[in-house]
Amino acid sequence: MRKLRAGTWVALLGLSLILTACGGGGGGSSESGSGSGATSETAKAPIKIGISLPLTGPFTDPGVAAKQGYETWETIINQKGGLLGRPVQLVILDDASNENTVVADYNKLITQDKVDLVLGTFSSKLNYPASAVAEKNGYLYIEPAGGAPQIFERGFTHLFFAQQATAPHQADLFAKWIGSLPEDQRPKTAAYVTQDDPFTKPVIEGVKQQLEALGVKTVYGLEVYPPDTTNFTTIANALKAADADVLVHGAVFEDGVGLVRAVQQVGYNPKAFFQTSAPSHPEQYPQGIGAAATEGIFFAMSYSPAAKYPGNDEFLQVFRSKFGQDPAEDAADAFAAAQVLQAAAEAVGSLDQDKMADWLHHNTVQTILGPLSWDEAGRPQQAFLLAQWQGGAIQIVLPQDVATTDHIVYPKPAWPK
Amino acid sequence: MHLFLQTVMLGVLIGGVYALLASGLTLIFGVMGIINVAQGALLILSCYFAWLVWQTTGLDPMWISILAAPLMFAVGWVLYRLLIVRVRGAHATMSVLLTFALAITLEGILGVIWTGNFRSVTPSYFSQSLRIGDFFFPTAQVYGSITAVAVLLVLYLILSRTREGRAIRATAQNRLAAQLVGVDADRVAAFTFALGAATAGVGGAILSVLYPFAPGSHYLWISRLLGIIVLGGMGSLPGAALGAVILGVAETLTSTYISLKWATVVFYVVIFVVLLVRPQGLMGTRLREDVQA
Amino acid sequence: MLLELERVVAGYGRGGNILNGVDLVVDKGELVCLIGPNGAGKSTVLRAVSGLIPTRTGSIRLEGREIGSLSPQALLRLGISHVAQGRTVFPGMTVRENVLMGGYTIRDPKLLRQRLAFVEELFPIVVERAHDLAGNLSGGQQQLVEMARALMLAPKVLLLDEPSLGLEPRLSDLVFQKVRELCQAGVAVLMVEQNARRGLMHAHRGYVLELGRVRLEGPGPSLLDNPEVKRLYLGESGGS
Numbered sequence: 001m002r003k004l005r006a007g008t009w010v011a012l013l014g015l016s017l018i019l020t021a022c023g024g025g026g027g028g029s030s031e032s033g034s035g036s037g038a039t040s041e042t043a044k045a046p047i048k049i050g051i052s053l054p055l056t057g058p059f060t061d062p063g064v065a066a067k068q069g070y071e072t073w074e075t076i077i078n079q080k081g082g083l084l085g086r087p088v089q090l091v092i093l094d095d096a097s098n099e100n101t102v103v104a105d106y107n108k109l110i111t112q113d114k115v116d117l118v119l120g121t122f123s124s125k126l127n128y129p130a131s132a133v134a135e136k137n138g139y140l141y142i143e144p145a146g147g148a149p150q151i152f153e154r155g156f157t158h159l160f161f162a163q164q165a166t167a168p169h170q171a172d173l174f175a176k177w178i179g180s181l182p183e184d185q186r187p188k189t190a191a192y193v194t195q196d197d198p199f200t201k202p203v204i205e206g207v208k209q210q211l212e213a214l215g216v217k218t219v220y221g222l223e224v225y226p227p228d229t230t231n232f233t234t235i236a237n238a239l240k241a242a243d244a245d246v247l248v249h250g251a252v253f254e255d256g257v258g259l260v261r262a263v264q265q266v267g268y269n270p271k272a273f274f275q276t277s278a279p280s281h282p283e284q285y286p287q288g289i290g291a292a293a294t295e296g297i298f299f300a301m302s303y304s305p306a307a308k309y310p311g312n313d314e315f316l317q318v319f320r321s322k323f324g325q326d327p328a329e330d331a332a333d334a335f336a337a338a339q340v341l342q343a344a345a346e347a348v349g350s351l352d353q354d355k356m357a358d359w360l361h362h363n364t365v366q367t368i369l370g371p372l373s374w375d376e377a378g379r380p381q382q383a384f385l386l387a388q389w390q391g392g393a394i395q396i397v398l399p400q401d402v403a404t405t406d407h408i409v410y411p412k413p414a415w416p417k
Numbered sequence: 418m419h420l421f422l423q424t425v426m427l428g429v430l431i432g433g434v435y436a437l438l439a440s441g442l443t444l445i446f447g448v449m450g451i452i453n454v455a456q457g458a459l460l461i462l463s464c465y466f467a468w469l470v471w472q473t474t475g476l477d478p479m480w481i482s483i484l485a486a487p488l489m490f491a492v493g494w495v496l497y498r499l500l501i502v503r504v505r506g507a508h509a510t511m512s513v514l515l516t517f518a519l520a521i522t523l524e525g526i527l528g529v530i531w532t533g534n535f536r537s538v539t540p541s542y543f544s545q546s547l548r549i550g551d552f553f554f555p556t557a558q559v560y561g562s563i564t565a566v567a568v569l570l571v572l573y574l575i576l577s578r579t580r581e582g583r584a585i586r587a588t589a590q591n592r593l594a595a596q597l598v599g600v601d602a603d604r605v606a607a608f609t610f611a612l613g614a615a616t617a618g619v620g621g622a623i624l625s626v627l628y629p630f631a632p633g634s635h636y637l638w639i640s641r642l643l644g645i646i647v648l649g650g651m652g653s654l655p656g657a658a659l660g661a662v663i664l665g666v667a668e669t670l671t672s673t674y675i676s677l678k679w680a681t682v683v684f685y686v687v688i689f690v691v692l693l694v695r696p697q698g699l700m701g702t703r704l705r706e707d708v709q710a
Numbered sequence: 711m712l713l714e715l716e717r718v719v720a721g722y723g724r725g726g727n728i729l730n731g732v733d734l735v736v737d738k739g740e741l742v743c744l745i746g747p748n749g750a751g752k753s754t755v756l757r758a759v760s761g762l763i764p765t766r767t768g769s770i771r772l773e774g775r776e777i778g779s780l781s782p783q784a785l786l787r788l789g790i791s792h793v794a795q796g797r798t799v800f801p802g803m804t805v806r807e808n809v810l811m812g813g814y815t816i817r818d819p820k821l822l823r824q825r826l827a828f829v830e831e832l833f834p835i836v837v838e839r840a841h842d843l844a845g846n847l848s849g850g851q852q853q854l855v856e857m858a859r860a861l862m863l864a865p866k867v868l869l870l871d872e873p874s875l876g877l878e879p880r881l882s883d884l885v886f887q888k889v890r891e892l893c894q895a896g897v898a899v900l901m902v903e904q905n906a907r908r909g910l911m912h913a914h915r916g917y918v919l920e921l922g923r924v925r926l927e928g929p930g931p932s933l934l935d936n937p938e939v940k941r942l943y944l945g946e947s948g949g950s
């Protein structure tokens with residue numbers, strides 16, 4: 001009996017060590033578990049906000065950027081006296097880009113660490129299960145990424161996506177711009193191809209639907225290729241044969257580069273070319289396809305450092321001084337998610353999760369991505385910025401109020417020789 | 418008919434590159450009985466080497482591949498002496514674990530130094546094509562295939578004409594007998610592993626022009642390369658070349674005539690069917706347990 | 711004595727002892743045959759002599775010199791060649807390449823040519839089938855190629871592990887005839903044979919091995935007449 005008890009002690013000690021080690025990833029938070037569970041509203045007790053991010057694994061880059069964005073918000077709000085008069089403390093765990101770990105992390109944050117609030121993680125793949133944990137526990141869940149349509153089809157009431165639109169509407173402004181062209185310049189035919197990815201595929205399906213409604217005839221696609229595709233020459237060959245006026249491509253990154261290289265090799269020159277995600281990498285993309293080849297390529301963005309939305313200057317200033325670089329789009333998205341949470345808490349005047357969710361369903365929040373508002377399922381109702389590569393740099397071309405240029409390159413010049 | 422010919426030729430071109438990438442893997446397995454899961458990571462390591470040299474000197478990656486060969490040969494030799502030698506004679510699963518660990522370590526080191534961002538090597542011809550009549554051939558793939566053929570030819574000459582090469586072949590065909598005629602098994606193993614790494618050196622430099630790469634890219638390649646050598650027959654160099662061309666052509670034909678969705682899957686279907694009929698692969702020989710020392 | 715084994719104890723890796731103190735000798739020009747039941751350690755004796763496994767205790771001497779701790783390569787240079795059990799040709803190489811591999815350690819091309827000529831004279835098949843893949847030869851032919859390969863270094867001691875395994879009688883007679891020719895040329899042959907009758911018939915002397923020890927020894931034909939050997943290994947009743 002004594003022996004058994006000793007063994008149990010060792011096991012418990014080991015378990016607690018492991019848990020402490022896991023919790024240690026948060027950075028500053030060392031004290032835990034001492035609270036009895038009743039969140040005493042002492043004026044100075046910090047508000048703990050739990051987040052799990054892919055700081056390692058395949059989603060490392062957006063995960064680390066999101067961490068920077070969240071931390072920038074933490075710095076700014078604490079400089080201003082905190083949230084509802086209390087300091088804010090982020091508890092950030094690493095889920096290693098793994099769906100099981102992200103679920104375990106949010107469970108731990110909510111039930112063990114008893115954080116006051118949570119914020120979302122990165123990628124649709126991780127937000128899908130993570131948001132279910134929050135919903136089950138009645139926590140408000142504002143996600144900086146995760147626009148795949150399935151996420152909003154589960155009847156969740158506490159879920160909000162803090163970008164301008166879900167995936168099927170990511171390219172709304174592109175379709176609108178095509179519709180705005182005079183009849184004689186408007187493209188007649190279009191080709192659609194996308195990676196089999198939960199985020200890119202709905203985007204391309206959305207564009208196709210909208211362009212078809214405008215009378216643009218589909219001559220190729222929608223063709224879907226698997227994520228491990230490296231060889232794009234045959235796809236390019238088929239695209240050349242179809243010779244559509246508009247090429248719409250749902251790319252993640254390397255497939256975006258691969259397809260552009262291949263269509264250059266076969267010599268297919270569309271008049272307009274929209275691609276998801278890949279063109280938004282300001283350095284890797286021109287390196288991958290050749291700087292001259294970027295001219296005229298369209299893509300959608302959630303954030304532009306040049307946009308004149310309130311709070312953006314302060315965000316940029318603090319971010320640059322903290323990290324010595326410009327924020328990635330993912331960092332800005334995370335910052336905006338925190339802004340949404342802040343707005344809800346301040347409007348309600350407490351951390352009541354239900355009241356905050358209810359308020360967000362009926363109000364519009366000003367963020368560095370522009371104003372955001374949501375439908376009953378948490379789908380944002382705005383539009384992504386339409387960006388275009390011009391002269392080797394990214395320009396915002398639509399909407400006009402935040403555009404960095406009033407010039408749109410059309411038709412797209414032929415690929416460089 | 419034009420489309421068909423064009424499609425097949427594109428498949429053969431890309432298959433030539435695959436053959437080069439798979440040659441080292443099959444060589445190492447054939448001689449040492451080791452499945453070198455780190456072969457993909459060695460490829461990516463060489464991609465980074467090519468990228469660095471290209472960025473600083475502007476040298477054409479096809480020339481860089483000639484520099485990469487001796488460099489990676491040395492890397493392979495050191496890796497063998499430090500690590501691989503410790504699982505010699507152990508069960509094959511040990512070598513899989515060890516080389517997988519090596520692959521992850523290399524991936525981690527590359528990630529720490531150069532981040533997870535994709536890199537590209539883009540010499541002037543990377544997005545161009547050669548045209549012959551109505552047919553087009555992507556320039557980089559043509560150069561890649563020519564280099565692949567040259568490397569395979571050099572490998573063939575080393576294996577058939579040199580003393581070291583004969584020792585390698587003898588060890589691959591019958592390890593015990595090779596020892597009995599005085600072949601130093603350890604030396605042959607080190608040489609083979611280094612030679613395999615050298616092919617990854619050449620292959621990586623070519624790969625860097627064909628596709629963007631990141632530290633994690635090796636997973637994609639190692640699974641494809643393992644497929645190729647299983648199809649061709651583990652340990653058979655001509656088998657690897659044949660398997661590689663079949664993969665290339667299967668990919669292009671499927672994506673042209675059937676569906677993009679099936680393009681990367683169809684190859685594994687081919688493997689499945691071939692293994693049902695010939696468990697030892699197209700050009701493989703049945704493993705002979707009776708002569709293992 | 712050319713080759714002497716004295717109380718040799720040996721085994722594989724970290725496993726137990728297979729040989730528990732073997733004593734035997736082979737003289738120049740002598741054909742010695744080892745017989746015994748499966749697992750008695752017959753092949754292990756050959757492996758210990760050729761250096762494939764280390765000698766744990768005891769002594770192996772070649773011309774009086776201790777060789778128990780030398781590598782296979784070193785022993786090859788000293789004149790011990792081993793033809794292992796089963797088909798051990800290099801199947802994907804031609805017959806000629808196989809035989810040349812036997813001279814792998816010879817760096818002098820002139821010497822290599824001399825040895826090749828010597829072996830070709832002894833084994834006409836090396837010339838007749840020079841460019842055929844060794845893997846395509848019949849079992850008996852492969853056995854001859856293996857012996858030819860082992861003779862490229864002009865060994866003083868030739869270790870043969872079941873040379874007649876799986877061969878039809880006519881072919882195994884041919885193999886034994888070649889072995890005797892070698893002995894006449896002065897080579898010492900230590901041979902393991904599953905077919906005890908055939909082995910002892912051709913041998914000058916024989917040893918019966920059991921549980922890693924020598925149980926009986928004597929001139930080949932006289933061992934054949936030993937009632938115990940008859941009962942145990944020749945499938946005959948002791949009384950006949």
